[in-house]
Amino acid sequence: MRIAALCGMGFGTSMMLKLAVEDVLAAEGIKGEVLSWDVGSFRSQQVDVVVASSDMRRQLEGAEVPVALIDSVVNKDEIREKVLAAIREHQAEGG
């Protein structure tokens, strides 16, 4: 499982998302790699699930993989819920 955490520059917000998603994976016993990128570099990457700030909705329209859009990067409950939903969606697609 490869998960991309995205923000405009790949530095601040995406790094906070990456840390939070890693916590979710560890707590749920899911094996996976979380990478933080800026939204431009991400286009050329192969990933299974995308996690990003909800403000990046437009940039991620038409994404080919499940996307978790997070309103509050510091809300662990919201992140867990949305990331797990996206992972389930990915698994349902037979990924």
Added chain:
Amino acid sequence: MTEPLLAFLNARTIRAQVQAADWRAAIARAGDLLVEDSAVEPRYIEAMQATVEEHGAYVVIAPGIALPHARPEDGVIRPALSLVTLAEPVAFGHADNDPVDVVLAFGAVDKAAHVRALQELARLLGDDDAVAGIRAARTDEELLDAIHGTSADSRSAGNESTDNDDSPDGLGR
């Protein structure tokens, strides 16, 4: 080991209840603290503003909380973080999380070095009580207490803040 947040957020890098007319001014006020602390070059402030123009308001990472930043090569001298609370909230243009009244300006030198600070920051900002305390703080001293917890012995040095109270409503306690 020193807590990164305790090291970064001190009397020089926080201000309570500052005046800012709009999001640009809010970023500038938070950025000014980093410039005065010789942590970033003045051009870093423009770079943070340009980031919002270019990529949108995703820097509003939680309801009412913005974390503006730019790239290391935009003028970061050393890793740094500042925090201002706004007397009047301003809109950043975020669909869900506006208006903003807590602004943290953040400068990184590379991806790895600031991870621990971001973890600490996520923990602080994920703590509703701590955030309520940050918002409620009327003075810089109250703000430092809210950031670092109320236990006096956990406070870092440099608490003897000078009379930097330039906020018009600096009424004290």
